[in-house]
Amino acid sequence: MQSILTNHIYGDEILKILLSIVCGSILGLEREIRGKSAGFRTLALICFGSTVFTICSYLLGVADNRDRIAANIITGVGFLGAGVIFRNNFSVTGITTAASIWVSAAIGMLIGIGEFALAGISVVLALFILFVMDYIQFRIDYYxxxxxxxxxxxxxxxxxxxxxxxxxxxxxxxxxxxxxxxxxxxxxxxxxxxxxxxxxxxxxxxxxxxxxxxxx
CATH class of the missing domain: 3.30.70.260 (ACT domain)
Structure with missing residues (x-):
């Protein structure tokens, strides 16, 4: 019985890890197409890592401290995001890529806690913002x-x-x-x-x- 339960638990975790890689890769593909610094592999790894850390937070079995790992994921992702922001004279670049890193980590955490539907909706909305709203922003900037x-x-x-x-x-x-x-x-x-x-x-x-x- 214990063996069956263990296999079921780890089967769920493997599914979460695979889904996180897929979701991170989808977001990273958009950044890769645009030639940004954090692209396909980077966002896949960030989403994957966030899921793994989230899984660790409940596998450790300490219910009162689960939020500590989540808080540290956010802190760590903040450092990664800061690394892709550059100031060039009067312009600042990399903010959208930094936000993509942040969103990728959030989606990874959703997958880690088993909220697959929310993660899927978040991926779709993130792609909508990155693709469709990019055109809207271009028109606004033009006028x-x-x-x-x-x-x-x-x-x-x-x-x-x-x-x-x-x-x-x-x-x-x-x-x-x-x-x-x-x-x-x-x-x-x-x-x-x-x-x-x-x-x-x-x-x-x-x-x-x-x-x-x-x-x-």
Whole structure:
């Protein structure tokens, strides 16, 4: 009887481990396709490890301390997530990948406690966020862009013309700063607006003879 019970218990655990690898691999595949630092194998291992630790928390048989292992999983995953976040000048990259690591661990814990339906729903919702909402975010970013322009012009009149032209293209601007560098004037300005209007603004800048260079 004891042997049958033991085989049943370990059979369930093996199923959980296999499911965690599958779920982690599915999430990791999306990151791998996008060429992110934490990809296919990494998320599979994180989901797998979270499931194993969760299994350990109840196999140890100490009911009052089961939450300690779960809390330490969250702490450990936090360190992993921090390792994929990078700051580059004014931008921060890797936050979505860090969140994917966090979600992968949470799904692994759900599998570990036997909540297969919740784990499956979580995987589907995570894929929805990563794929479908990525398109929505792209559209939002396109229509509400923020660009820090640095434009070099020959004279102050040209700088005033730039400001007038931004209004013509229905672009909003702020943090305007003019500085003189030798015989040129550098215009630094934060411009906000529709992506199409910004491209028209760029085309206008390229056509102006009094503008030496610009970037953002």
């Amino acid at each position: 509400f862009q923020h660009r820090d322009y640095c434009i070099t012009v020959d004279n102050p009149a040209q700088a005033a013309l730039i400001c007038n032209q931004m209004q013509v293209f229905k672009l909003k601007y702020s943090n305007l700063k003019l500085t003189r560098e030798d015989s040129h004037i550098k215009v630094e300005v934060l411009v906000r607006g529709d992506g199409k209007q910004l491209e028209l603004f760029n085309s206008w800048l390229l056509e102006q003879g009094g503008i030496d260079s610009f970037d953002w």
